[in-house]
Amino acid sequence: MSDLSREELDDIYAFAVQLGKDAGTMLMEAAQLRTGDSRAIQEQKEHVQKENAVDLVTETDENIEAFIKQQITSRYPSHAFVGEESYSKGASRDYLITPSPTWCVDPLDGTVNYIHLFPMFCVSIAFIHNNKPLIGVINAPFLNQFFSSCAGRGAFLNETQPLPLIRNPVPTMPGKAPSGCVFSCEWGKDRKDVPDGNLHRKVESFMNMAAEIGGRNGRGGMVHGVRCLGSATLDLAYVAMGSFDIWWEGGCWEWDVAAGIAILQEAGGLVTTANPPEDCDTAPIEDVRLGSRLYLAIRPAGPSATETGRQSQERTVREVWKRVRNLDYSRPGA
Amino acid sequence: MSDLSREELDDIYAFAVQLGKDAGTMLMEAAQLRTGDSRAIQEQKEHVQKENAVDLVTETDENIEAFIKQQITSRYPSHAFVGEESYSKGASRDYLITPSPTWCVDPLDGTVNYIHLFPMFCVSIAFIHNNKPLIGVINAPFLNQFFSSCAGRGAFLNETQPLPLIRNPVPTMPGKAPSGCVFSCEWGKDRKDVPDGNLHRKVESFMNMAAEIGGRNGRGGMVHGVRCLGSATLDLAYVAMGSFDIWWEGGCWEWDVAAGIAILQEAGGLVTTANPPEDCDTAPIEDVRLGSRLYLAIRPAGPSATETGRQSQERTVREVWKRVRNLDYSRPGA
Structure with missing residues (x-):
């Protein structure tokens, strides 16, 4: 597959932005239907229970994905489409994204x-080429927040405010990070009470990040705050905004993160793996692979007198790695 | 102090709503100043560090409180005023709210x-009489969300949408609550790594609420999701909306919760103490005392075929109590 021209990419970006707006309107209308009328309750009763109580899926999900897929395939019939809903009905969760132009969508x-009508929900649309998320569109209609980015064109909130929000200059990472940082994480769906299982490893990691300096046998990170939103996509969007300094999570699929990674990288953020390497101080810090299911994101950072922005991000990555446990989220068949 | 007439209360409500709008505009303008210009960074550097890294206060805080106090004292010179900023400069944190008409404000x-410019921040204004929070106004300008209530007049989002959002009928609490519930909680500022200290007790409680049914020696609650926003006021507002089913927290002061409690109670929610009694199954469930610092909030709930809404809320309170630890947050001098 050859490279896309600037004009082609800009054309795809404009299309993706309009698609995100239209899909967001569908999502908002579906949410509004559920407030104040009895039909809403009926719909709520019809939620299909999937693997466990935490994993519900709604008809809205499927309707919006069908709309997005139809729009994409009629406009760009040669592009591949990977959607959360159609994917989860397939036989496996193999990694399906090839170097060809691919749309990766969580409706x-x-x-x-x-x-529950908590406002932290969104439509997430990414365009990927040569395995790189080049375009990201995230529409959270209940928050009136629309995030978008295109490689080389910048990342924006509501199309006008460049990300990160604080940018003249962009602050460097705190000198004693993770202290001073807002740490975003998720409890997720894996709630098995197994000693040393993912739930216990996560909570041990959260504790290390939160506890006072000197606590936890020296692992205490005294982060400024711990936040859990219940949306990996919006976690990444808020890292791109600079609102969250650090996001650490395992278990996400590519549709949960593709658009957020595109926006965060375009804003100047760093995304690498959640799992600490053997030597946290010297291991190379590589850009995350989209299918890895393990993510550590650091917000955009500017230089200080003694470090480049990237150096301050990498220092933060190493300090997080020293405080977190390895998580076990392999791919089926991997 | 005699009772207020309906007319007096409505007059105070209209004043409080306008005050919340004006203060929210000040807050939004201060936030916007920090994006995209260098003055913002300067201001950020000037944050005063209070007790520890988690407890920062800004000039904005003080300016907005001074504005609110000035407006109130010129309109209602006989009313008492308790504000977070002026309070914390005093000698103690004794409980200062008397039966007289009192405004309790967190600017x-x-x-x-x-x-960090994460949108979950707000102005919080409560009017209290005879120790009851009668009026609540919460303005979260970055979210475009304005919550308000007055005893006997209902609770609203953006002045038009009655709370809770889903209401025809209002759903009862899930039959296996806390399973099926969104559980909101906070890590807070108390990060001491002391065995059986508040941090450890909180995290043990979070784990019990989150773990699979049958896990944690039968305490596993398998909540639908765990959320941490970093704002007690907005936690209560989202319980009033019905977005969060359960909020459990210790350590808040009255200005953190007064407006949220007013709105939640007017919407039909229940607020009692966070700390489990000796017998969780039979202890009376009393309305929380505003100065208690220990809060368990349950969303508005309608009846089912077998329970009143209140019965389903009380059942949920007891199931939460069985899964959480006592927290140690006394008042200075209490």
Whole structure:
């Protein structure tokens, strides 16, 4: 597959932005239907229970994905399409994204939030080429927040405010990071009470990040705050905004993160793996692979007198790695 | 102090709503100043560090409180005023609210969020009489969300949408609550790594609420999701909306919760103490005392075929109590 021209990419970007707006309107209308009329309750009763109580899916999900897929395939019939809903009905969760132009879509990220009408839900649309997320569009209609980016064109909130929000200059990472940082993480769906299982490893990691300096046998990170939103996509969007300094999570699929990674990288953020390497101080810090299911994101950072922005991000990555446990989220068949 | 007439209360409500709008505009303008210009960074550097890294206060905080106090004292000179900023400069944190008409104000709740420009921050204004929060106004300008209530007049989002959002009928609490519930909680500022200290007790409680049914020696609650926003006021507002089913927290002061409690109670929610009694199954469930610092909030709930809404809320309170630990947050001098 050859490279795309600037004009082609800009054309795809404009299309993706309009698609995100239209899909967001569908999502908002579906949410509004559920407030103040009895039909809403009926719909809520019809939620299909999937693997467990945490994993619900709604008809809205499927309708919006069908709309997005139809729009894409009629406009760009040669492009591949990977959607959360169609994917999860398939036989496996193999990694399906090839170097060819591919759309990766989550029609409703933050499903639990949507069901309860907590505003942190969104449509997430990414365009990927040569395995790189080049375009990201995230529409959270209940928050009036629309995030978008295109490689080489910048990342924006509501199409006008460049990301990160604080940018003249962009602050460097705190000198004692993770201290001073807002740390975003998720409890997720894996709630098995198994000693040293993912739930216990996560909570041990959260504790290390939160506890006072000197606590936890020297691992205490005294982060400024711990936040859990229930949407990996919006976690990444808020890292791109600079609102969250650090996001650490395992278990996400590519549709949960593709658009957020595109926006965060375009804004100047760093995304690497959640799992600490053997030597946290010297291991190379590589850009995350989209299918890895393990993510550590650091917000955009500017230089200080003694470091480049990238150096301050990498220092933060190493300090996080020293405080977190390895998580076990392999791919089926991997 | 005699009772207020309906007319007097309505007059105070209209005043409080306008005050919340004006203060929210000040807060939004201060936030916007920090994006995209260098003055913003300067201001950020000037944040005063209080007790520890988690407890920052900004000039904005003080300016907005001074504005609110000035407006109130010129309109209602006989009313008492208790504000977070003026309070924290005093000698103690004794409980100062008397049966007289009193305003209880947090000019900026979610200070950490505000500093990082994460949208979950707000102005919080409550009017209290005979120790009951009668009026609540919460303005979260970055979210475009304005919550308000007055005893006997209902609770609203953006002045038009009655709370809770889903209401024809209002759903009862899930039959296996806390399973099926969104559980909101906060890590807070108390990060001491002391065995059986508040941090450890909180995290043990979070784990019990999150873990699979049957896990944690039968305490596993398998909640639908765990959320941490970093704003007690907005936690309560989202319980009033019905977005969060359960909020459990210790350590808040009255200005953190007064407006949220007013709105939640007017919407039909229940607020009692966070700390489990000796017998969770039979202890009476009393309305929380405003100065208690220990809060368990349950969303508005309608009846089912077998329970009143209140019965389903009380059942949920007891199931939460069985899964959480006592927290140690006494008042200075209490």
